[in-house]
Amino acid sequence: MAVKRKRGVVERGGSELRLAVDELSLLKSDGHNNTRALLSLSNFLLHVLDKIGPTMAVLRQDIHQNIERLEKIYESNPSIYSSLVEILNKEVGDGTAKRTTSCSRALLWLTRSMDFIVALLEKLVEDPEMSLKLAIEEAYENTLRPWHGWISSAAYKVALKLIPEREEFIGLLMYEGQDYNMLKKDIQSLISLLLPFLNDIHSTLRTFHLERLKSI
Numbered sequence: 001m002a003v004k005r006k007r008g009v010v011e012r013g014g015s016e017l018r019l020a021v022d023e024l025s026l027l028k029s030d031g032h033n034n035t036r037a038l039l040s041l042s043n044f045l046l047h048v049l050d051k052i053g054p055t056m057a058v059l060r061q062d063i064h065q066n067i068e069r070l071e072k073i074y075e076s077n078p079s080i081y082s083s084l085v086e087i088l089n090k091e092v093g094d095g096t097a098k099r100t101t102s103c104s105r106a107l108l109w110l111t112r113s114m115d116f117i118v119a120l121l122e123k124l125v126e127d128p129e130m131s132l133k134l135a136i137e138e139a140y141e142n143t144l145r146p147w148h149g150w151i152s153s154a155a156y157k158v159a160l161k162l163i164p165e166r167e168e169f170i171g172l173l174m175y176e177g178q179d180y181n182m183l184k185k186d187i188q189s190l191i192s193l194l195l196p197f198l199n200d201i202h203s204t205l206r207t208f209h210l211e212r213l214k215s216i
Helices: 009-026 035-052 054-076 084-094 103-126 132-143 150-160 166-173 180-207
Strands: none
Touching: 009 035, 009 180, 035 054, 035 084, 035 103, 035 166, 035 180, 054 084, 054 103, 054 150, 084 103, 084 180, 103 132, 103 180, 132 150, 132 166, 166 180
C-alpha cells in the first residue's frame, strides 16, 4: 500500500499510538476503571481525530469538553476520584448523573467515542481497499449513531462530505521509518488492549443504569 508520509507530524503520530499501547499494557484488569488512564486515552483519541482533519471538529469539541469535566472532578480529589466508579457513585448519590453536563455523561460519551475509533481502526486494517469515508460511515453507524439525536446526526452528515483520502490519514498515523505492516500490527495491539478496557467501563455504566442515555 503506497502511503505518503509527512515528516514531523508523522513522528508525533506514531509515538502517540505506541504510547497508547504502552499505557494499556501497564494496566491490570482491576485498573480498567482508572480515571487517569481514561483521560490519557481520550487525549489520544483527540490526536486521531486531528489527523482526520477539521471535518471532525464537532466531535472533537464534545470530546474535549468531556475530558475537561472529568479532569476537573479528578483534580478536586485525586485520591478518591482516581476511580471512575467513585465518580459515578457520587453523581448517582447526588441525583445528578443523568444531567446533560454531568461527569457520568462525560464518561459515557468518551467511552462511546473510543468505541467509534476502535471500529474505525478495525475496518481500516481488515480491508486495505476501504476508503476512509466508508470506514468512518460504517463505524459511526455501528457505534455513535444509535445514541445520537437528529441534531448530532445532521452535524455528522455534513462532516462526512469533507473526509480526506485514506492514504493521507494512514500516512499521518505512521512515524518515520514505519511501513504499513508495522502500523497494522500496532493498531491490532491497540485494539486488543482497548476492547477489554472499554468493555469493563460499559459494564460499570450498565451497573449504574447509565448505558442507554441518548443525546439530542
